[in-house]
Amino acid sequence: MNRRDFAGLLAGLSAIASLAAKAQNAQPAGTATSVTCLIHPNMVMMDLVAPLTVFNLLLADIRLVAKSSDPVSTELGLPVVPTHTFATAPRQSTVLFVPGGLAGSVATMQDQSTLNYLAEAGAQSDWVTSVCTGSLLLAAAGLLDGYRATSHWYVKDLLAMAGAEVTDGRVVHDRNRLTGGGVTAGLDFGLSLAAQLADENMAKTIQLVLEYDPAPPFNAGTPETAGEELTSRVLERRNPLIEQARTALSGRQI
């Protein structure tokens, strides 16, 4: 699948494309932004698509990397076709990005070939980043040891088991690590990273194009605002997977 062919069809985005090209032209030649996304089974589609929407408007060279070249399932039933496998993907890129999804992340954080790939790519990328439970994968690969970081509210405390300093905040930035909270934090994460990769005016232009002026109809996006009853209901069903994540991180503490 040639992503550029598809991207070329979207004449409506040419405004931003042009702005992004100008921003990239300000960099030394040959240093166009590359974003390598780990694609793992049962990931949550929104964790991938929200940041990807921003990266795409930055005209980044986007790579979708998976263990094999087979289409990868998502929770929505919309499969994602990798552009590279661990065997063919470059290790170096501007941004290494890992989306989440609890069930998928818990399974994949126990897959040694994925952790090896992440460790190698993380060591050679300018930015090491995640949204939602994607940070469990970074942690399991040893990439958050000694860094401030966050994750989905229901697992973020586990990051401490891998040496991370669990930090409050929708998006946590520590040196070249940028980690976001659960699912929808991918928008705030993407715009924060866009400001780092290009500049604040570019990030604001993307925000305007995406009309990102949120107005949630309810105030229940965190355990504190949702209250104990709803939080308990969610945790009750998530706990078996959260315990699997805890065990997986314990096993790596040797």
Added chain:
Amino acid sequence: MNRRDFAGLLAGLSAIASLAAKAQNAQPAGTATSVTCLIHPNMVMMDLVAPLTVFNLLLADIRLVAKSSDPVSTELGLPVVPTHTFATAPRQSTVLFVPGGLAGSVATMQDQSTLNYLAEAGAQSDWVTSVCTGSLLLAAAGLLDGYRATSHWYVKDLLAMAGAEVTDGRVVHDRNRLTGGGVTAGLDFGLSLAAQLADENMAKTIQLVLEYDPAPPFNAGTPETAGEELTSRVLERRNPLIEQARTALSGRQI
């Protein structure tokens, strides 16, 4: 593609699945929520995925309907495979939903077979809904005549040409019409609709699972907050497509 097979893989979402099943059990038997999404070439993936993430957590029966069974391109280069064509899709559903994307919407609003399908499905669905420039398609199909509605900020005024009463607001609700603003409004739209289809507690639980507690790093999501310079830059490049949309709606005013 059997979406239920994929959905079944996501054990981590079983909490909400169970809650949704309970909510649906409160309805008369045989009235499970069905959501019919129009899939059109060059749509913006995020316009589809944000609402779909909410509909999926509601355990809705989701149909992806396109003109033919070929994979449909999106601006991200991730194609979407339809589950139905206009020939095979049922006209009746709980929700008819149309995502946007300016270039794609402008092309598709001039395709008579799509407008015919929308008019038929709209007349037989409990809810007629859109995000972003998807409302241009509803308007072109005659489905917003006499209704309050909105769209992406750069085209919403055009809806008046099709008899709509253009209304301020991130999500506009008028009888069985629910229309959202640009791209990221799909989250606020999805949660608003979830509260209507199930109840407020279900919508709040989904908000908590998606950790939707937005914290944009900048305040530039509207022309008013982004300011004249950034707004002009975006409009300058969008204007040719906006003019095409205007012409398309003029042609339908006969």
